[in-house]
Amino acid sequence: MIRLLEKEKPIPYDLLLLADETIEAINKYIHQSDIYVLERDNRIIAVFALQTISNDTVEIKNIAVDTALQGQGIGQRLLKDAINLAKEKGFKEIIIGTGDAGIQQLYLYQKVGFEIYDIKHRFFLDNYPEPIFENGIQLKHMVMLRKELK
Numbered sequence: 001m002i003r004l005l006e007k008e009k010p011i012p013y014d015l016l017l018l019a020d021e022t023i024e025a026i027n028k029y030i031h032q033s034d035i036y037v038l039e040r041d042n043r044i045i046a047v048f049a050l051q052t053i054s055n056d057t058v059e060i061k062n063i064a065v066d067t068a069l070q071g072q073g074i075g076q077r078l079l080k081d082a083i084n085l086a087k088e089k090g091f092k093e094i095i096i097g098t099g100d101a102g103i104q105q106l107y108l109y110q111k112v113g114f115e116i117y118d119i120k121h122r123f124f125l126d127n128y129p130e131p132i133f134e135n136g137i138q139l140k141h142m143v144m145l146r147k148e149l150k
């Protein structure tokens, strides 16, 4: 079961840093986000952060699973939990962005029903001090995906 992390609790940066390059980048959204965690044996093993964008729209700003536990279906479970939470809270859509070379992420997000609707051109070139590589390809653009909530 996921649960909302209390505001006074330490932010699980170790996990968040799997999904985002720097603490500075994470700090741009994490203090305005609700952080949901999944625990096993009193240890946080996965996380996602939801930020309200407008009355209608909420964004998954970060989603990460402990490296040793990836590929076991936890990420997919978390995405479905995030979608259900967004529905319960009355949002009309949920959005998520990922790097253009993030093949696994693009696959996974579309598998749970997200569709590509926009590209933020040069996002990773303009917002990060160092080049970022994924699957041997330099990240340049942010691919935005959306799922309508009915």
Ligand code: ACO
Pocket: 018, 019, 020, 060, 061, 062, 063, 064, 065, 066, 069, 070, 071, 072, 073, 074, 075, 076, 077, 096, 097, 098, 099, 103, 104, 105, 107, 108
């Ligand atoms: N290429 C294509 N598909 C792959 C690959 C790959 N290299 N590796 C795994 N997959 C597939 C799996 O087969 C599975 O699909 P299936 O159910 O059809 O078999 C799916 O991708 C993975 O599903 P899960 O096991 O549910 O995913 P996981 O628990 O590993 O969580 C996550 C996915 C969150 C992306 C995790 O791998 C992770 O933490 N990665 C590092 C951080 C990250 O990149 N986060 C997302 C950044 S974008 C953002 O945060 C908004």
